[in-house]
Amino acid sequence: MKLYWHPVSLMPWRVRIALAEKGLSYEEAIIDLPGGASHRPEFLALNPFGQVPVLEDDGRAFAESTAILEYLEEIRPEPALLPKSPSARAEVRQLMCWSNGPWMLSWKRWLAPASMGFPDTPEVRALGRDELEQHVRLLAARLETAPWLVGDYSLADICYAPLVLMADRTGLSVGPDVGTWLDRLRARPAVQAAMGPVLG
Numbered sequence: 001m002k003l004y005w006h007p008v009s010l011m012p013w014r015v016r017i018a019l020a021e022k023g024l025s026y027e028e029a030i031i032d033l034p035g036g037a038s039h040r041p042e043f044l045a046l047n048p049f050g051q052v053p054v055l056e057d058d059g060r061a062f063a064e065s066t067a068i069l070e071y072l073e074e075i076r077p078e079p080a081l082l083p084k085s086p087s088a089r090a091e092v093r094q095l096m097c098w099s100n101g102p103w104m105l106s107w108k109r110w111l112a113p114a115s116m117g118f119p120d121t122p123e124v125r126a127l128g129r130d131e132l133e134q135h136v137r138l139l140a141a142r143l144e145t146a147p148w149l150v151g152d153y154s155l156a157d158i159c160y161a162p163l164v165l166m167a168d169r170t171g172l173s174v175g176p177d178v179g180t181w182l183d184r185l186r187a188r189p190a191v192q193a194a195m196g197p198v199l200g
């Protein structure tokens with residue numbers, strides 16, 4: 001297996017966490033995102049949208065972090081990162097979707113509004129930050145009475161881990177329940193192996 005990624009990009013970290021949790025070894029190819037390497041023809045042949053992560057396995061290339069996570073779960077079911085019951089699996093997948101769409105929209109509105117075509121004003125940035133704080137409250141409501149987002153540690157925790165860890169480091173107020181969950185994540189060897197120095 002070969003993972004195409006860049007050390008300061010958020011989405012590949014979740015794939016690296018899952019690879020480490022499952023004990024899968026892989027080669028790495030660092031794509032120079034700041035230098036525009038993800039939009040060169042050789043990379044576009046792997047992902048026409050020019051984004052990392054891309055995972056190559058068995059002669060095929062897969063893009064989209066959540067699709068890659070589901071792929072890893074299917075080829076290496078143990079340790080399980082999806083619950084058994086269909087309803088709990090749906091809850092995990094719902095959170096995986098929210099960690100992509102709504103989270104990333106608010107994150108960019110807060111920190112890089114122009115990259116999404118929004119005006120770069122203090123009001124727009126404040127809106128992005130408020131949206132993220134509301135989003136974190138959804139996670140906090142789950143973590144008030146449970147150690148992980150849905151049942152046991154799962155792909156839901158793995159999808160949010162890099163996002164909330166980075167938001168916390170950037171100064172978002174996450175509150176005590178989410179703070180304790182972040183400590184639990186930081187203590188996991190797979191998270192340390194995947195995110196290393198950026199964990200702080």
Ligand SMILES: N[C@@H](CCC(=O)N[C@@H](CS)C(=O)NCC(=O)O)C(=O)O
Pocket residue numbers: 009010011012033038050051052053063064065066100
């Ligand atoms: N929905 C995609 C998003 C991937 C993504 O946003 N990748 C960013 C880095 S975190 C990227 O490659 N950006 C380079 C670009 O868009 O030019 C996924 O979940 O894999």
